[in-house]
Amino acid sequence: MRLIQKLGDWFDLRLQLGAPIRETARHPVPRETASWFYVFGSAALTCFMLQIVTGILLALIYVPSAGEAWNSLQTLNHGISLGWFMRAMHGWGSNFMVAIVLIHMVQVFLFGAYKFPRELTWIVGVLLLLITLGMAFTGQIMRFDQDAYWGLGIGASIASRVPVIGPWAVNLMLGGPIIAGATLSRFFALHVFVVPGLLIAFVGLHLLMVLKLGINEWPMPGRIVRRATYMQEYHELTHRQGVPFVPNAVWKDIFFSGFILVAIAVCAVHFGPFGPSGQPDPTIIQTAPRPDFFFLWLYALLSFLPPSAETPILLIGPAIGIIVLLALPFVAGEGEKSWKRRPIALLTILLVAVALGTLTHLAEHAPWSPVMDAWSSQPIPAEFLQGRTALERHGALVFQAKQCHNCHSLNDKGGQRGPALDTVALRLTEDQLIRQVIQGGGNMPAYGKNISPAETTALVTFLKTLHPANQKPARNASQAMALGASEVSPR
């Protein structure tokens, strides 16, 4: 033990770090902040450190070349001992990191921690969120598979919509005219050097400010933040009733970080690594690209925006969102901190959470995408065919052969791009059905040129059978009046 003490003294005499470290560790924090609500920032840092370690381990094998990256991922998954586990840890670590950063942000927002004097800490935090999302997006590119390839295509298509400089932005983003080797190389440089460098720098700044300004005190309803008095009040909270950060508060951080690491490892073992999906060969077009979990909401949003509003919303929306986040501490830098007295803040969080959750949930089903193989892989349920005439069954055949099933479901089978047709005969009369098939409209292509009159007759005859047995199909009441009852055959 004396040897260790001596060694320690030898180093401390030269480094002079012992005293400042002890002072930092024992700095007083408000008593109530030694809470399980205050563990998310340190957990995000733990995730980041895990990402650095697993990222370096993956870089030992990974080849950042468009021609070889996919093969090197296969080698990692199957050829290297526990390579799959390292990939799984890095992938799940990324998901956990984004999630924890978001939770941390919500907690900070609801506890009013962005108010005076911590405005800059919040702003750096917003930048850290953007940088973390940047890591997640560039990391998805590193998994250079079909999703990464077409994801880059989507990124380029969005970038190209920027007025004036759009085409240049695409060349700059792709490193050339197409998605190829130069694209992966530059995203590799971003993912491994540029963005992590920014992350380390901003995390350092963020932590420095947390230490210098002190951790946000537990918000009490009625305790108002005022610029003139806050510093004095906080000083009293920490120095009169405060507790030392180590050990009173830090043990919860340590436990939670450990729990998160275990959770990541469990997910990694249970669910395994993410992909890679198919080879990044752009001539293989039998693919339905999907973004990673944290960008699913964006994927859903992009399918719902009306075409005319899409470009302005895509380009201006994110800028507005970021400006709102950055401006928040200047708009609401003083006043009530407790979420119990800030109903609009609480509602904002709920609204954003419900919106993102709904969009993400929708994106997992992607009802707006045609089911590309429904016409050949999902048969029409038997109950729609039993007891039907030959013409009606022929219509069912047309329904499959013309890929109607790709967009319209029967008995919840098939696409959901268009309305389900289980009871379409209740909604549309024969004439309306014919018109809809031939002319399209309401976001349906017109089939007039692609379907013969005989096929149309068969299809519409089949569609007219799609109604519950105890409900009569829709009919044109005025037709009977106009043509005379005798000419309208009862159906």
Add this chain to the structure above:
Amino acid sequence: MSVENGMSRRAALVKLGMFLNSVVAVVLAVPIVRYLLSPVTRGRKIGYESWLSLGGLEQFPAGQTRLATYRNSLVNIWDGETGNIACWVRRVDDQTFQVFAINCAHLGCPVRWFPQSSLFMCPCHGGAYYQDGSRASGPPERGLFQYRYKIEDGKLLIKAGEMPTPGQPVANNSGGKTTCA
């Protein structure tokens, strides 16, 4: 050492040193920026597009739409398969073609051709196009991107080399046949 105007000789030297370093920084920034912008300047000066062969005309029966692939003209060895690009070739009649980019005009996903219903459908956000490439439904704002083409020695050539995007839908975007050979 007298101090005039509140500035000593050493403080002035520090300022001079900082000025010299800023000049050096600007001089160094020029090559760095030009290096970074090379994908843009290259595209502006020389252009990325050239005439590429899709193969003999006999591969494309009249009245049908077929998938064709070509190797991009500007590729490196390490580009691997990403240098291969697909496109849809519709032969309208003997001498008339339409060559559509594989990329959906919405956000660039690969569209698929369904001959039975004569529609192109996109798997991403549900864009659909008629056989002539015009927009049928879904989020795209326009029809499919078309390459310019010409016929030489019984081969179909297209002017290609750059990924078409909504902001840059292939040079001289209208597609169509080029008469000058």
